[in-house]
Amino acid sequence: MTSTVPNTQKMSLLSRRELLDRAARITALAAWPGCAAADDYPSRPIKLVIPYTAGAAGDQIGRPWADRMASLLGPIYVENIGGAGGAIGSAAVAQSAPDGYSLLLGNGSTQVLIPLSSMQPAYDTVRDFRAIYRLITSxxxxxxxxxxxxxxxxxxxxxxxxxxxxxxxxxxxxxxxxxxxxxxxxxxxxxxxxxxxxxxxxxxxxxxxxxxxxxxxxxxxxxxxxxxxxxxxxxxxxxxxxxxxxxxxxxxxxxxxxxxxxxRYAGWFGLFAPRATPDTIVEQISTATRTAMADPQLQESYRSQGLEPDIDSGPDKFQRLVEDELARLAPIVKSIGLKRE
Structure with missing residues (x-):
């Protein structure tokens, strides 16, 4: 079979400025007037950004979680913001208000490899995000x-x-x-x-x-x-x-x-919030998620897709995992020249 390489290969990668500009526009359009105090959280629907186009694996992980969380934390709506391998949607959440109403379904690519491989990364995982809960390994x-x-x-x-x-x-x-x-x-x-x-x-x-x-x-x-x-x-x-x-x-x-x-490569998907999100909100999301992940029906929905649910995660444990991955993969990314503009 003779393959025809599509035009996507010829598209130049987005610059850091373009990423930031697009993320800022998305954040501004999605902003909800007002900012509730942490002790009133949540007082309105929460947005979960999946940084990929609709129908990809992120939907099959994030949407079942959002559905299960409705009875535990209140309504959560999903917004797909694809592009640049997940960097555009991730940057949008990094720039969102740290009030617990904008969350990211991040993974090893968005939180580890993209920051390590970008010449001018649009965000810094440790500086701009805090980990909440790893949902699954993949x-x-x-x-x-x-x-x-x-x-x-x-x-x-x-x-x-x-x-x-x-x-x-x-x-x-x-x-x-x-x-x-x-x-x-x-x-x-x-x-x-x-x-x-x-x-x-x-x-x-x-x-x-x-x-x-x-x-x-x-x-x-x-x-x-x-x-x-x-x-x-x-x-x-x-x-x-x-x-x-x-x-x-x-x-x-x-x-x-x-x-x-x-x-051999083990992937994962998990929840992240902007870095300055209050501890009480992060713990509230984490605790509710732990309850959701103990649901046998939710576990089976993930396992039927070849995914393994994590029933024992949390903010500190997940944060250490992300930082360990950054340290472990940095020399590998450098050695194979995996760099992007």
Whole structure:
């Protein structure tokens, strides 16, 4: 199959000024008049920003949480703000009023890799955010178009070597965890010059282009949508980056079983607030979330998508995890040259 690389590859990345300007406009438009005192919280609906386009994995994590929290904390509405691998939506929350009414569903890409890989990051994770609760851990998967004659990573490497320049893979953006795994794959397989990275504004567009044959592969967060497309034969999952096979799709080998243990990658999604948000509000959100995550029905809704719910998180524990990830991945990002404007 001959892949056609879409125009998204040719789009220049947004500058830091553009990111900040767009985030400021979004924040201004979404602002709610007035600011309730912490002891009255919450006195109005809370906004959860998912920094990706609608329909991606973030929706399948954030929206069930928001629905379950309605009876515990009050109404929560979701706003999808996609673009720049999640940086635009994240920057919008970083600049929001620290009153508990604007929360971010962040992940390892938005909170760790984008700040580390950006030449001029639009926000600083430690300076601009405080962690509240890690909701789930996730895994990434290598998926290919069904016409590609490969069933595992070894065959994917062999195909790329035999067809230089024909293998293109999509991700939700430069500097995301998906991109990090893709770059490690290119280097560890010796295919750095033979595989084309195609960054998108979100995973939904990348997945659509894979299904239609515009690109050869994607590296995507495992979700119910990805699993359904795999079962329907519209794409083929050939490896997952977790240490163990998925309970929901046990036939898919891990990257270690495929001979590339260096590609193991555990992702996560969790809640963040602007840094100056009062402790009492952060603890209130965390406590309500812990109650929600103990719900067997919510747990099963996540596990059915290949996600593992975290029932024992909290602000301090999650903050330490994020800061440890920043320290651990900084030298890796630097060594592979994963930089963006």
């Amino acid at each position: 895994t990434l998967a290598f998926a290919v178009h069904p016409s590609l004659p490969v069933k595992d990573l070894r065959e994917l490497v062999a195909f790329a070597r035999a067809n230089p320049g024909r293998l293109s893979y999509g991700t939700p953006g430069v500097g995301t965890g998906n991109h990090l795994v893709g770059e490690m794959f290119r280097l560890q397989s010796g295919l750095a010059a033979d595989v084309v990275h195609v960054p998108y504004r979100g995973m939904s567009a990348a997945t659509n282009d894979l299904v239609s044959g515009q690109i050869s592969a994607v590296i995507a967060v495992v979700s119910s949508q990805i699993l359904e497309l795999h079962l329907a034969g519209k794409l083929r999952l050939i490896a997952v980056t977790s240490e163990q096979r998925l309970r929901g799709a046990p036939g898919i080998p891990t990257v270690s079983e495929s001979g590339m243990p260096g590609l």
